[in-house]
Amino acid sequence: MTDSPDQQVDVLPPSTDGRARALLERWSASCLDGVPPDRETLDVFELRPWLGHISIYEALDGGADFQIRLEGSRVSQMTGEDWTGRRASQVDERFGTELVAIMRGVIRTGSPSLHITRIYQREFHRAVRMLLPMRSRPGAPVDQIFMALYLDPK
Structure with missing residues (x-):
């Protein structure tokens, strides 16, 4: 791994937690004709096995920034912080990342x-992070991102 805190990958590594793989498969199966799912198609009941590992980011001003609407409880445990209500730009400012730019691309x-x-917050831990585009309602443009985080056992 490079000195960058984030390394984009095309496929999940073999060491990835099976729950992360299952979530990505469920998300992919919910896409219709290449269009990301909406919150009615992929609802909270279907997401129950993954809820603690998901944080919900909502686009502000067409993607100028993203507000963290909900931080998953497991995400908070892994990081030691709950960022609910804060913005992705604050993550970038604090940790020197490019989360806003990556989310704009998503x-x-x-x-x-x-x-x-x-x-x-715990530099010796590595994780698999998936940014999954979502639509808040049927017919809406992509306006949310489900960020799923799972520790990488390697």
Whole structure:
């Protein structure tokens, strides 16, 4: 891994937690004709096995920034912080990352973005991070991102 805290990957590494793989498969199966799912199609009941590992980011001003609407409980445990209500730009400012730019790309393309990343607050821990584009309602443009985080056992 390079000195960068984030390394984008095309496929999940073999060491990835099976739950992360299952979530990506469920998200992919919910896409229709290449269009990311909406919150009615992929609802909270279907997401129950993954809820603690998901944080919900909502685009502000067309993607100028992203507000963290909900931080998953497992994400908070891994990082030691709950960022609910804060913005992705604050993550960038604090940790020297490019999360806003990466999320803009996810919104623009409607495609997931997969990363091996360090847990910024606990640099000795690595994780698999998936940024999954979502639509808040049927017919809406992509306006949310589900960020799923799973520790990488390697």
